Amino acid sequence: MTTIQQPRILGAGVDRVDGPLKVTGQARYPNDVNLPGMAYAAVVRSTIPSGRITRMDTTAAEKSPGVLEVITHENADHLGEAPATFIKNPQPPLQDDAIRFYGQYIAVVVADTQQNATAAAGLIEVEYERHEAILDPHDPRAERIKDPWGEDTAWGDVRTALNRAPVMIDQTYTTSENTNNPLGLFTTLASWDGDTLTLHDSNQWPNMIQQVVAAMFGLPRDAVRVLTPFVGGGFGAGLRCWSHIPLAVMAARHVGRPVKLELTRPEMFTGLGHRTSSINWIRLGATRDGRLTAIEHESLTTLPLDGDEYEPCSSVSTWSYASPNVTARDQQVRLNIPWTNFMRAPGDAQGNFALESAIDELAWEVGLDPLEIRLLNYAEVDPKTGRPWSSNALRRCLEVGAQRFGWSNRNPEIGSMRDGHELVGYGVAGVSFFWYQQPCSAKVIVRGDGSAYVRSAVTDIGTGTYTIMAQLAAGLLGLEVDQVEMQLGDSSMPVGTAAGGSGLTAALGSAVHDACGRLIQKFVDLAGTDPFSPLANVPFEDVAVSEGRLFRKGDPTRGESLARILAVHGLTELSADGNSTPNSPDQLGMTPAGARGARFVEVRVDEDLGRVRVARIVTVNDGGRILNEKLARSQILGGTVGGVGMALFEDTVTDKDTGRIANATFGDYLIPVNADIPDVHVEFVGEPDAFNPIGVKGIGEIGLVGVAPAIANGIFHATGKRIRSLPITMDEVMD
Amino acid sequence: MDFLRATTWAEALRMKADRPDATPVQGGTDVMVEINLDKGRPKALLDLTPVAELTEWSVESGNIRIGAGVTYTRIIAELADRLPGLAQASRTVGSPQIRNRGTVAGNLGAASPAGDSHPPLLASGAIVEAESVDGTRMIPVGDFYTGVKRHALASHELIRAIHVPVKRGPQYFSKIGTRNAMVIAVCSFGIALNAEDRTVGTGIGSAAPTPRRAVEAEAFLAGNWPAGDLDPAVAKRFGELVAAAAAPIDDVRGSSGYRVHALAVMARRTLGWAWQELRNGGRS
Numbered sequence A: 001m002t003t004i005q006q007p008r009i010l011g012a013g014v015d016r017v018d019g020p021l022k023v024t025g026q027a028r029y030p031n032d033v034n035l036p037g038m039a040y041a042a043v044v045r046s047t048i049p050s051g052r053i054t055r056m057d058t059t060a061a062e063k064s065p066g067v068l069e070v071i072t073h074e075n076a077d078h079l080g081e082a083p084a085t086f087i088k089n090p091q092p093p094l095q096d097d098a099i100r101f102y103g104q105y106i107a108v109v110v111a112d113t114q115q116n117a118t119a120a121a122g123l124i125e126v127e128y129e130r131h132e133a134i135l136d137p138h139d140p141r142a143e144r145i146k147d148p149w150g151e152d153t154a155w156g157d158v159r160t161a162l163n164r165a166p167v168m169i170d171q172t173y174t175t176s177e178n179t180n181n182p183l184g185l186f187t188t189l190a191s192w193d194g195d196t197l198t199l200h201d202s203n204q205w206p207n208m209i210q211q212v213v214a215a216m217f218g219l220p221r222d223a224v225r226v227l228t229p230f231v232g233g234g235f236g237a238g239l240r241c242w243s244h245i246p247l248a249v250m251a252a253r254h255v256g257r258p259v260k261l262e263l264t265r266p267e268m269f270t271g272l273g274h275r276t277s278s279i280n281w282i283r284l285g286a287t288r289d290g291r292l293t294a295i296e297h298e299s300l301t302t303l304p305l306d307g308d309e310y311e312p313c314s315s316v317s318t319w320s321y322a323s324p325n326v327t328a329r330d331q332q333v334r335l336n337i338p339w340t341n342f343m344r345a346p347g348d349a350q351g352n353f354a355l356e357s358a359i360d361e362l363a364w365e366v367g368l369d370p371l372e373i374r375l376l377n378y379a380e381v382d383p384k385t386g387r388p389w390s391s392n393a394l395r396r397c398l399e400v401g402a403q404r405f406g407w408s409n410r411n412p413e414i415g416s417m418r419d420g421h422e423l424v425g426y427g428v429a430g431v432s433f434f435w436y437q438q439p440c441s442a443k444v445i446v447r448g449d450g451s452a453y454v455r456s457a458v459t460d461i462g463t464g465t466y467t468i469m470a471q472l473a474a475g476l477l478g479l480e481v482d483q484v485e486m487q488l489g490d491s492s493m494p495v496g497t498a499a500g501g502s503g504l505t506a507a508l509g510s511a512v513h514d515a516c517g518r519l520i521q522k523f524v525d526l527a528g529t530d531p532f533s534p535l536a537n538v539p540f541e542d543v544a545v546s547e548g549r550l551f552r553k554g555d556p557t558r559g560e561s562l563a564r565i566l567a568v569h570g571l572t573e574l575s576a577d578g579n580s581t582p583n584s585p586d587q588l589g590m591t592p593a594g595a596r597g598a599r600f601v602e603v604r605v606d607e608d609l610g611r612v613r614v615a616r617i618v619t620v621n622d623g624g625r626i627l628n629e630k631l632a633r634s635q636i637l638g639g640t641v642g643g644v645g646m647a648l649f650e651d652t653v654t655d656k657d658t659g660r661i662a663n664a665t666f667g668d669y670l671i672p673v674n675a676d677i678p679d680v681h682v683e684f685v686g687e688p689d690a691f692n693p694i695g696v697k698g699i700g701e702i703g704l705v706g707v708a709p710a711i712a713n714g715i716f717h718a719t720g721k722r723i724r725s726l727p728i729t730m731d732e733v734m735d
Numbered sequence B: 001m002d003f004l005r006a007t008t009w010a011e012a013l014r015m016k017a018d019r020p021d022a023t024p025v026q027g028g029t030d031v032m033v034e035i036n037l038d039k040g041r042p043k044a045l046l047d048l049t050p051v052a053e054l055t056e057w058s059v060e061s062g063n064i065r066i067g068a069g070v071t072y073t074r075i076i077a078e079l080a081d082r083l084p085g086l087a088q089a090s091r092t093v094g095s096p097q098i099r100n101r102g103t104v105a106g107n108l109g110a111a112s113p114a115g116d117s118h119p120p121l122l123a124s125g126a127i128v129e130a131e132s133v134d135g136t137r138m139i140p141v142g143d144f145y146t147g148v149k150r151h152a153l154a155s156h157e158l159i160r161a162i163h164v165p166v167k168r169g170p171q172y173f174s175k176i177g178t179r180n181a182m183v184i185a186v187c188s189f190g191i192a193l194n195a196e197d198r199t200v201g202t203g204i205g206s207a208a209p210t211p212r213r214a215v216e217a218e219a220f221l222a223g224n225w226p227a228g229d230l231d232p233a234v235a236k237r238f239g240e241l242v243a244a245a246a247a248p249i250d251d252v253r254g255s256s257g258y259r260v261h262a263l264a265v266m267a268r269r270t271l272g273w274a275w276q277e278l279r280n281g282g283r284s
């Protein structure tokens, strides 16, 4: 019964269940929570990128109105090491006088009001011993890390294949630093009660915050409770335990009151990491008719002095196209910069821009339609192992997208499609997104009235987890969606994984699936102990669920409601725990495929001014089974907007001399506004994926990927100008 | 920081005379942002929003006298027929929220070279009415801008109103930004043709330390007042002269080379639109 019978590929577009709470202001985000006796913290950040603090004068700050405490490295608590979770977490702040980047926290001020804390923070005087900072990825003094994750990949003989290739593309593609910029300002409200600690905190993984904070403060894990029922977006920014969190905890311990630390927008730029810039070197070898014989992709990305980051840009080249010879290598370089970190589609966003631009260049080189060349080199099976994919509807994405877009109306000649002083260009890009899943657990409980709730210590970062998990459990238990409540955002719930890597829906959904199966089993077993039950001798395999009832397959009259079974046995509720771990590709004999997609973009370039307007976008995606069509569409739309931002606007600018991020406000760091976003047509294709029991593939990130190369490829079609660096500026287009 | 709130214009002038260090606040869309970003702390704020007379406009001898408290939204809604250049520029300012609060007086007070009202004010020959307890000064807008974010007001003076001549021919404004809305101009250009006198007004934004006119371009076009079709050579030369009047810098929004190039294009295009309107007998 628990396998989904005849799953529809598109789940009902149920409105998000948290919508009314959010629009009426009842959803309490971490910064909305206030506690009695709460004090406020403000941070002080370094104004040099490298060196040592030689003197700090906090006298004026301490005397400032309302100030309760000033903490610097001189009086900070000694904290324990921050454990690595999936990746490293920043080591505890204020433990020494070393400065590793501009914007590093060097003090925290606690006062009775936010205003008093902020005012006093400005009164702290700091003197430094400056050391020379390394800020340029090409600086020969910078530490380089080769093959940082042991994932460099090679098969065949790329060197020979490139030497022999009749056609070759050899180009460098670069992308700029971008900042996640979730709208909600990250906040930690720390409150101690004896030796137990409660945190209201903005993050994407409460159990990770719990684990790291417990280790730093020498507490058992159970003594730390992290509450994140709502978070104002993340885009990856909440996947590590950033330094403001232990600062708030330490501050609360010092003043013996709850302390709220809400970051400001400029602090969000330095305090939560950002997408690394990337340099991608790509060499493609091909036959004259456009068949790939070799792909070589190398990337260089950046790291802070003391952090790590998993961001392979080259790996897209190992699974996107069929090629007998492939090399993919990544390097990282350490700089005196704020932490680089996951941002929506880390690595793939940059690597795909490079690869899909290069494939486009190859199409022009051999005189093939850019759509054709992608179909010609289609990866029918995993090119690395030869195994079948767990599902892969990229071909369908490309075909359906081309049709919706009207690709056949394209005049292949450069600059041939004009409208007044605008040159019109059509661009396409394919997307093969990475696959990622981690273990997760959940508990499902049916109450005496037949309604149910599901619990897991995960977060809904706005993606719709509350809604789709209620839908999924309702389907598996035979209930209506409004009879099921998803509870999440509390580290004391069953251990949950991160809302990251587009992996939560598969991980949590599989755990919910497991729990629902076990729970139905329990109901069937219970019914079996009741000789009067219509289900008394019906084996589990023969039981179906619908409308709150269990019944014999094919004979709906022979059944009993969940509520009645509980009543008969004098139970107020019945629950079951569920777990999921990713399946093994070896056992299943298939390669798990992440989501797939195709982007078709019409750009219009003002030929005199170089202004690029995106006129329309068609984005078709294969996300396996889509649990909620409306929310999935919203994810793709939001991702598309992010993709336009990456292509045309977003650029975190670091001052070359000081290492200061020079545009850390929404006035200066440009993201798209409504007027920049055209009609976006979103469509889903594909089949339920075979790698997990619920058939889903995460779609939280893929929407962003491929938009930038499709725009750049469109600009080439319009103008004949090949732009190989992001963001694309008017100066470059005119140049 | 002291907070002064004037309820009448006379009171405002007295307060400013007593506290020349007070920063006037109209819509606050520049002042509050600067304070929020901690770019200096004014000793005092002088709130002008309760002063009712500032929120009115009137017609005075061929000019519209726009009170310092009249918002962009109202200029767009109430004055677009008579001051089309200024109304077009107003439409490009920020977002609806900003246009509901922001004022031309505030734009002048901020005196940013990128302020969007400056090119149409220059092109149409506007006059700033400055007032203090000592009396009133009428400052031609071209003399108002004295440096980057600096202006000709004395420390005890306030802007009472801006006098903008009612259109006497086509007026156009063009702005280039790095995105389609909510954006500071990379550069901007305003043109106003006076069909009766056959004179030309221009204004360049964001391409020099201050907003400025392209005087030679104005004289050239007046001397070559097009008869019949616009001669492409005239349009081209006009664009070159506008570009030559600029003295831009490189910054994050654009290079100086791009700005010079774009100004020439915008000058040609706005002239084309203006000329088309002239030929259509005043219809755009």
Ligand SMILES: Cc1cc2nc3c(=O)[nH]c(=O)nc-3n(C[C@H](O)[C@H](O)[C@H](O)COP(=O)(O)OP(=O)(O)OC[C@H]3O[C@@H](n4cnc5c(N)ncnc54)[C@H](O)[C@@H]3O)c2cc1C
Pocket (backbone or CB within 6 Å): B023, B024, B025, B026, B027, B028, B029, B030, B031, B032, B033, B048, B068, B092, B093, B094, B095, B098, B101, B102, B103, B104, B105, B106, B107, B108, B109, B110, B114, B115, B116, B117, B153, B157, B158, B159, B160, B182, B183, B184, B185
């Ligand atoms: C999100 C955002 C977007 C924006 N977009 C644009 C844009 O697209 N184009 C643009 O040009 N500007 C833009 N601005 C800047 C601002 O909105 C404009 O400059 C606006 O015209 C300021 O008017 P205000 O009434 O709000 O001025 P205020 O902020 O009140 O004042 C601005 C300056 O003028 C002084 N001042 C105000 N009134 C007087 C007076 N009566 N006498 C003397 N001095 C006075 C103030 O002391 C201050 O120095 C934007 C601002 C924001 C926050």
